[in-house]
Amino acid sequence: MPELPEVETIRRGLKESLVGHKILSVEVRAPKLFIGDSERLVGQTVLEIERRAKIMVWKLSKQFLLIHLKMTGQLIFIPKEGKHYIVGGHPDKNYSLDLPHKHSHVIIEFDHGTLYYNDLRKFGWIKVIDSEEEIKPHVEKFGPEYDWPEFTLEYFKKALNRRPKTTIKQALLDQTIIAGLGNIYSDEVLFLAKVLPDRKIASLSDKEITEIYKNIPKVLNLSLKHGGTSAKDYRKSDGSMGTYLVVANVYGRAKQPCKVCGTPIESKKIAARTSAYCPKCQN
Numbered sequence: 001m002p003e004l005p006e007v008e009t010i011r012r013g014l015k016e017s018l019v020g021h022k023i024l025s026v027e028v029r030a031p032k033l034f035i036g037d038s039e040r041l042v043g044q045t046v047l048e049i050e051r052r053a054k055i056m057v058w059k060l061s062k063q064f065l066l067i068h069l070k071m072t073g074q075l076i077f078i079p080k081e082g083k084h085y086i087v088g089g090h091p092d093k094n095y096s097l098d099l100p101h102k103h104s105h106v107i108i109e110f111d112h113g114t115l116y117y118n119d120l121r122k123f124g125w126i127k128v129i130d131s132e133e134e135i136k137p138h139v140e141k142f143g144p145e146y147d148w149p150e151f152t153l154e155y156f157k158k159a160l161n162r163r164p165k166t167t168i169k170q171a172l173l174d175q176t177i178i179a180g181l182g183n184i185y186s187d188e189v190l191f192l193a194k195v196l197p198d199r200k201i202a203s204l205s206d207k208e209i210t211e212i213y214k215n216i217p218k219v220l221n222l223s224l225k226h227g228g229t230s231a232k233d234y235r236k237s238d239g240s241m242g243t244y245l246v247v248a249n250v251y252g253r254a255k256q257p258c259k260v261c262g263t264p265i266e267s268k269k270i271a272a273r274t275s276a277y278c279p280k281c282q283n
C-alpha cells in the first residue's frame, strides 16, 4: 500500500512532467473508480499537483482532480520521447506487462505522453470536482502532516493522551492524529524509538513519546530520500520493492536478525495490521 513517501514521490515526479501540459483525451475503462465527467477534462491544462495526506490534488485550468491510490493503485507516465518513465504507487509484478494492460483502468493522454492509472483491486479512485471547496470533505478529518508547524510535540502528546487505552501502533496509524503514516513507517518509527508496538499509550513515558515524535520526520524523510518503497524504474519493476526497504529495520524482516542486536525480528497482528518489531531492542 502506498504511504506518504510513495505518494509524495509520485506527486513530485508527475508535477515535474505534467505541469503546463494539456489533456488531450481521457479513457475510463472502469467507471466504478472514476467519479465525474471525464469529457470535461479534455483541453484543460495541469497547473499544479499538490498532496494532502495520501490524496493527490491536481489543479487544472477549470477544475480539480483528486486521486487516491488506496491499496493497489499505481500511476505511470510514459513520455512520447525519451525513456524517463515516472512511476509510483503500489509495485506489482502484474504491472510489468505492456501498457495498457487489464489492470489499466484510466488512461489520460497528454500532448507529450500518456498517464496510466493501474489498480489490481480497484479500491482507488479518481474524482473530478469543480471547486477547492469540494476538496474539504475528503481531507477535513486528517490530522496535520509531519512537516507542518502544527505538528508540535505538545500537539502530539495531547492527541495521544486522549486515547490512553489505545496501542501506540494503532495511534500512529490513526490519520486524525497524524496524516500519511501507515504500517511500514509506524513500525520503523517504533523500532528507532525502542518502543513495542502493542504498548498502551497510558504506559508510555514522556521520554518515549518524545522519541517517537522525533523519529517520525526522521523515518519519513529517509524514505523520501530513497523514493519511498516504490520501484523507480518501470522496466525493472518486477514487483520487487524499491530502495527504502533495503534500509528498513523491521518492516518485511520477520524472522530475520535485527540489524542492531541480531535477535530474530518478530511479528504480530495489532489492530488488524501485521507489526514487525525487535523483542530485544524495543520495550
Ligand SMILES: [Zn+2]
Binding pocket: 258, 259, 260, 261, 262, 263, 278, 279, 280, 281, 282
Ligand atoms: Zn534488536
